[in-house]
Amino acid sequence: MPHFISQKDDRPYSPPKPLYEQVKSYVLKNMESGEWPAYFQLPSEHTLVREMGISRMTIHRALRELTQAGYLERIQGVGTFVAAPKKQRKAIELSEIDDIIRRRGGRHQCDVHFLQEEPIDNDAAAMMAMTSGEEVYRSYFVHRDNGLPVMLEDRYVHPKFMPEYLESDFTHLTADTLLSQKFALLSHSHVVQAAVSNAEINHFLELETTTACIVINRKSWLGDDVISAARLVFPGNRIQLT
């Protein structure tokens, strides 16, 4: 049992780690050393209170934070256990297109092919949770890296949530950035596919021949409302997502 430094005993010069952090370290150390393997049942809060001389709220906070971080599992009425080795999900981070281009040392530029109000068609209505024929804002951009087209952005925006969309300046601000600034709590869902380019894509991305492209369908949500849906097309031979 290690020695726990009480806050009161200590000199002001070197502030000790808070007690709950010390408890967390103690638990993690036991897990790392193999002393407490996966599925091991930890001592109860009451036992730790007694053994460590720390109040239950503090013990509880430490165990709660380790649980939130995925290290422990707690079952009310049963106990606290070392979490099973987790099958972690591997995330691919997607940056904004302008950030990707600038990070590569390129110059970002955005051509606005159109930006208008139009009646929504069936497919887009389903994506946007709107009814077919309803008016929707639609934009069609081509993003360039030092002049070379690297992404086509075909976007629908719900007029109710973003009435000012058509008046925005997209040469200095991407639509994604604009949306994120307006809605701090925006979340996104993605579907990634591969497809070969068709005549439309070849035209706007200035491709000479049929090319394999990454197609990302991104929906932007505010709670249960779909604020915007975009189809992003990247020519596979011109850009890599990292």
Place this chain on the structure above:
Amino acid sequence: MPHFISQKDDRPYSPPKPLYEQVKSYVLKNMESGEWPAYFQLPSEHTLVREMGISRMTIHRALRELTQAGYLERIQGVGTFVAAPKKQRKAIELSEIDDIIRRRGGRHQCDVHFLQEEPIDNDAAAMMAMTSGEEVYRSYFVHRDNGLPVMLEDRYVHPKFMPEYLESDFTHLTADTLLSQKFALLSHSHVVQAAVSNAEINHFLELETTTACIVINRKSWLGDDVISAARLVFPGNRIQLT
């Protein structure tokens, strides 16, 4: 000011959300509505205690959890503020292939085409931080969803870190899962591209014609060491990544 349901008043039949969750919802609602915009200074804990009739520890827990989640920023001695709109990175979560297939209701199966020790070539040596000609473990798998090939997995594994690789059973456990189980702290980096299939891919994925594919190059790191590198090829017309 909304009405906060005290735990004691309530009937046992419909347990109310805990008070700290109600405080979190209240804060988030004010943020969503624009009432509390970015950089807005929230009422102090003491004020919230008075106005809501909730104890400081409970208020504090709610604000702490929102801070940990990135919604608020707190400065000791100064106050609590709505966090600046973050230029958030949009993550695509990649599940393991067997999880993707099972989630779709399919049956996962893995064909082992080869699993051997071989001298590493130049390109792979660069990826694995090894020297050309050194012995490396290499595996070549095709994953199937109800019999249909949906992913080709061409993988190199560093023998020093995983000497038991060649003896493992890959019909019930993916290589990724095996690695994650052995190395709990494994991290990954990804490069995503699109490419059209070549003769090799057409053969192993049983594609009739040239097809657009998603190609993910995944490196698995333990600290600064590359444990494994894999090329994952998904036929774009058979699978979507979500």
Place this chain on the structure above:
DNA sequence: GAGTGGTCTAGACCACTCC
């Protein structure tokens, strides 16, 4: 009924900032 974790309170002391 004994033991577990989940929540909440009222009060305390503290470090820090701003004036």
Place this chain on the structure above:
DNA sequence: GAGTGGTCTAGACCACTCC
């Protein structure tokens, strides 16, 4: 010195599990 957030305590009541 007044106000802020950070931590900690001792005690309470509760829901839940297991026997």
